[in-house]
Amino acid sequence: MKLRHVFLLAFFSVAAFPAAAEVTFSADVAPIVFQRCTGCHRPGEAAPFSLMSYDDVAKRGKLVAAVTASRIMPPWQAEPASYAYKDSRRLSDQELATIQEWVKEGMPKGDLDKLPALPNFPDGWQLGPPDLVVKMPKGFHVPAEGPDIYRYIRVPLNLPEEKWVQAIDLRPSSRKVVHHVLYFADDTEGAQKIEAEEEASTANHASMRFTRGMTALGGVAVGAQPHLLPGGLALKLPKNTDLMFQYHFHPTGKEETEQSTIGLYFAKKAPEHTLTGIQLPVSYGFFSGVSIAPGEKDYRIRDSFVLPVDVQAISVGAHAHYIGKVMKMTATFPDGSVKTLLDIKNWDFAWQDRYFFEEPILLPKGTRLDSEVSWDNSDSNPKNPSRPPIQVQWGEQTKDEMGAVSLQVYPASEANLMKLRSTYQGHVRETARERIRKDPTMMAKIREIMGN
Ligand code: HEC
Incomplete structure (x- = not known):
C-alpha cells in the first residue's frame, strides 16, 4: 500500500470514528x-x-x-x-x-x-378483526400477594363444524397479572373434568395434563406479538371442543380480576400440509426414569429420532419446570453435517416461548434429531423451589420435573404424513416398552397418569 493511501485511511478512520466518541x-x-x-x-x-x-x-x-x-x-x-x-x-x-x-x-x-420519537405501538387487535371473539365466562381473582398461580381455564366454543386456526390473540383485561398463557383445544367432556378439578383444588400449580382429546394450539408470553402461521398452515380445531387456557398469573401487589378476551383467526380452507410435533424425549421424559438426587448439578437425558421422510420444520420449543437448565436439539443431516435447531443454556420457566424459524427448514429423510435436557438440582441453583434440595422425580407438581424439546414440522409431501406419524409413534412405543422392561412398576404409573 502506498504511503499516501495509509495516510488517507488513517485520516478517514479518525474522521469517521473520533477516538472518544x-x-x-x-x-x-x-x-x-x-x-x-x-x-x-x-x-x-x-x-x-x-x-x-x-x-x-x-x-x-x-x-x-x-x-x-x-x-x-x-x-x-x-x-x-x-x-x-x-x-x-x-x-x-x-x-x-x-x-x-x-x-x-x-x-x-x-x-x-x-431524541427519536417513541414507536407507534399497535392498539387493539393486532392482526385485524378476528373471525371469532370469545371471552372467559367469568373473571379469575388474582390476590395482591403470594406465589405465582398456574390455572387451567375453560372457554366453551360450541362450534358446529371443525375449523382451522391460523392465529390466536389473547387480550387480558388486567395485563399486568397475566404472565403467559398456553392454548389447548380439548373435547368438552375432558375440559369440563379438568375445570371441575381446578375449581375444587387449592394448589396453585397446574402443569401438563394428559387427556386424550387435548391438542396444543400454541401460546403467548408477555409482550409477544400474535402471528399467523406461515404458508397457509393452520391447526385443526375439531367440532365439539372447548378452548383450554393454561394461565400463569403473577400477583402484582394489587388485587386484580382477569377476564381475557380471545380472538381466533381461521384459515379459509384446510391447509395443504398437516402440522405435527416431534417431541424428544417422548412424553416429556416420562419414560426416561427421571430421578435426580439432591445436589446433582447436571442430570442429563437424551433422545434421538431418525426422520423416515423429508420434513419442513417451522418452529421449536421446550418445556421443563423450575430446575431445567439446558434444552438442546440438533439435526445431523445424512451427509454428516450437524445443525443446531435450539440451544437454551439457562432455562427459565417464566418464559415459555416458541421459536419460529425465519423460513421453514427442509430436513431430509435420514436426518437424525438429537435432543438433550438437563437439570440442576443443587442449592446453588437460585430457581430450585426446594431448600434444601430434595430427590426429584418425573411429575406434574412444582417440585417434580419433566422436560423435552419439540419440533413442529410437516411432511414435505402430504402423502407421507401417516408414515411420519406411525414411525414416531413406533419410537414412543419402543421407548415405553424398554422402560417397562427395566421398571415393571411403570405400568401402574402409566395407568395412573392416563387417568384410568
Ligand atoms: C417481552 C416483554 C419484555 C421486554 C421486551 C423487556 N422486558 Fe424487562 N421485564 C419484563 C417483565 C415482565 C419484567 C418483570 C420480571 C418478571 O416478571 O419476570 C421485567 C423486568 C425488568 C427489569 C427488572 C429486573 C429485576 O431484577 O428487578 C429490568 C431492569 C428490565 N426488565 C429491563 C429491560 C430492558 C433494559 C429491556 C430491553 C433491552 C427489557 N427489559 C425488555 C418484560 C420485558
Whole structure:
C-alpha cells in the first residue's frame, strides 16, 4: 500500500470514528431501548415499570446494564442457532456493548431535543378483526400477594363444524397479572373434568395434563406479538371442543380480576400440509426414569429420532419446570453435517416461548434429531423451589420435573404424513416398552397418569 493511501485511511478512520466518541442516550441508547424494551416497559403492559424516557432508564442504569449483560432482558432464551428465528428479541452484540458502554461512562444524556420519537405501538387487535371473539365466562381473582398461580381455564366454543386456526390473540383485561398463557383445544367432556378439578383444588400449580382429546394450539408470553402461521398452515380445531387456557398469573401487589378476551383467526380452507410435533424425549421424559438426587448439578437425558421422510420444520420449543437448565436439539443431516435447531443454556420457566424459524427448514429423510435436557438440582441453583434440595422425580407438581424439546414440522409431501406419524409413534412405543422392561412398576404409573 502506498504511503499516501495509509495516510488517507488513517485520516478517514479518525474522521469517521473520533477516538472518544461519546455514547449518549439521545443518539445511541434511546433507539435501542424504544425498540427493544418499551414494547413491554410502558403503562398497561406486563413489565413492572416504564422505560420511555432518559430518567426512566437512568434511574435503573446499573440494573439495566446487569440484566442485559446476563441476557435476562429482553426475555429470549434461545442462543443464536444455525437458523435465524423470526422476531428475535435478543440484543445484538453491538446493541449490548452500546448499553454497557453508556452506563460505564456515567449515562450521558446527549442532545435530548434530538431524541427519536417513541414507536407507534399497535392498539387493539393486532392482526385485524378476528373471525371469532370469545371471552372467559367469568373473571379469575388474582390476590395482591403470594406465589405465582398456574390455572387451567375453560372457554366453551360450541362450534358446529371443525375449523382451522391460523392465529390466536389473547387480550387480558388486567395485563399486568397475566404472565403467559398456553392454548389447548380439548373435547368438552375432558375440559369440563379438568375445570371441575381446578375449581375444587387449592394448589396453585397446574402443569401438563394428559387427556386424550387435548391438542396444543400454541401460546403467548408477555409482550409477544400474535402471528399467523406461515404458508397457509393452520391447526385443526375439531367440532365439539372447548378452548383450554393454561394461565400463569403473577400477583402484582394489587388485587386484580382477569377476564381475557380471545380472538381466533381461521384459515379459509384446510391447509395443504398437516402440522405435527416431534417431541424428544417422548412424553416429556416420562419414560426416561427421571430421578435426580439432591445436589446433582447436571442430570442429563437424551433422545434421538431418525426422520423416515423429508420434513419442513417451522418452529421449536421446550418445556421443563423450575430446575431445567439446558434444552438442546440438533439435526445431523445424512451427509454428516450437524445443525443446531435450539440451544437454551439457562432455562427459565417464566418464559415459555416458541421459536419460529425465519423460513421453514427442509430436513431430509435420514436426518437424525438429537435432543438433550438437563437439570440442576443443587442449592446453588437460585430457581430450585426446594431448600434444601430434595430427590426429584418425573411429575406434574412444582417440585417434580419433566422436560423435552419439540419440533413442529410437516411432511414435505402430504402423502407421507401417516408414515411420519406411525414411525414416531413406533419410537414412543419402543421407548415405553424398554422402560417397562427395566421398571415393571411403570405400568401402574402409566395407568395412573392416563387417568384410568
Ligand atoms: C417481552 C416483554 C419484555 C421486554 C421486551 C423487556 N422486558 Fe424487562 N421485564 C419484563 C417483565 C415482565 C419484567 C418483570 C420480571 C418478571 O416478571 O419476570 C421485567 C423486568 C425488568 C427489569 C427488572 C429486573 C429485576 O431484577 O428487578 C429490568 C431492569 C428490565 N426488565 C429491563 C429491560 C430492558 C433494559 C429491556 C430491553 C433491552 C427489557 N427489559 C425488555 C418484560 C420485558
